Amino acid sequence: MASGACARLNARHEGIILNVFFAAAILIASIASPSPAPAPPAFVVHIKDFKYAPAPLRIHVGDTVRFVNDDDEPHTVTATDKSFDSEALDTNGAWTHKFTKTGTYAYFCELHPYMKATVIVSEDSQK
């Protein structure tokens, strides 16, 4: 699609567009480089108005969760048993964590400890 657009432009501004075309081709090549990009997290927990949502979050072993702070105040995602800790997430800050074992993980915000939620991790459904 991109090269088609360039081809149409090329027909109208042949000389100038040629360099742009090559630059675009290089850019496209680098974006589409064969190194596999990590799959985007299927699960997102938003932190808004001093609450984690969704909570509880039910996922399977191996799932990755992205926690995003939508508040003006910084927050953390800290396991009650300290097995994981995002440290400070400023406004719009995000932190991603992969859950590799089954269990119910209680977590809280170190800055506002009354903010609490859980992630419930069950056996991989595809096994």
Next chain:
Amino acid sequence: MKRTDFIEHVGWTGAGIAWTLSASGLMSAVADARGIKSGALSFVQISDSHIGFSRPENPDVAGTLAKTIDDINALPVQPSFVVHTGDVTHLSKPEQFDAAKTLLSKLKAPLVVMPGEHDVIGSPDAYTAAFGSKDAPKGWHSFDMGGVHFISLVNVFNFEIDGKLGQEQLDWVQADLAAQKASTPIVVFGHVPLYALYPQWGWTTEDGAAVLAKLARFDAVTVLNGHIHQVIQHTEGNIRFATAASTAYPQPAPGTAAKPGPLKVPDDQLLGVIGYRTVELAMRKAAAVKDHTLAS
């Protein structure tokens, strides 16, 4: 003979605390040696500087802390010390501590610091590297000055519900207070309010009541906290509480907003709602707790 032996009676007069000395010369003699106005011991409280914060509620928290320091350095009588009751930084980052230390080093008076929860996010290591002291290996400590016993507490380590002191610190407080006479004026510092100011927003210390119970036998106790970015005064029996304004930005009054957090005021009003506090302990007079905005 200890200085405290000269304090015969401490009682309430109106809204404040009166310090009455039996031997009139001693406190003033001590004060003179420290370069303070005769008969008075004074200190300054600052709090919640949140170095590293840059949102619209105050895009220049370093500038307002610098102005606070300039105002304190310009006081006609320099305080015996300046106490910072925590949240020196916003996100516990080493570079934020470095910036704060550079600013605070310009204070003419000695500095006493305790951490707020924003100073120990993840771990207390960056705070300890910046402000740790051999005199306070665990963070909490006490000292005596001008016949007054000062206690600096840490209620932001390992808390999971609200502010929390922990059993080790409670045991230390008990032993520390056991050595004091009931007539000795006590001043307690801590970041999070020690009483249940507004638990719905976490503005309380879970095990604070245990300390307050140990303070009950003293004639006069003053508890000074930060955390809530506004001045709220409160009295329970012999204990007088006062929270301090921030040097950075205000927060809503308890229950007046859906949640706590930075409160945006018109730009030209910010300096009127942040600042510092002077505390003067004078002989035979009510202790003067006076809050100063940066606009004044």
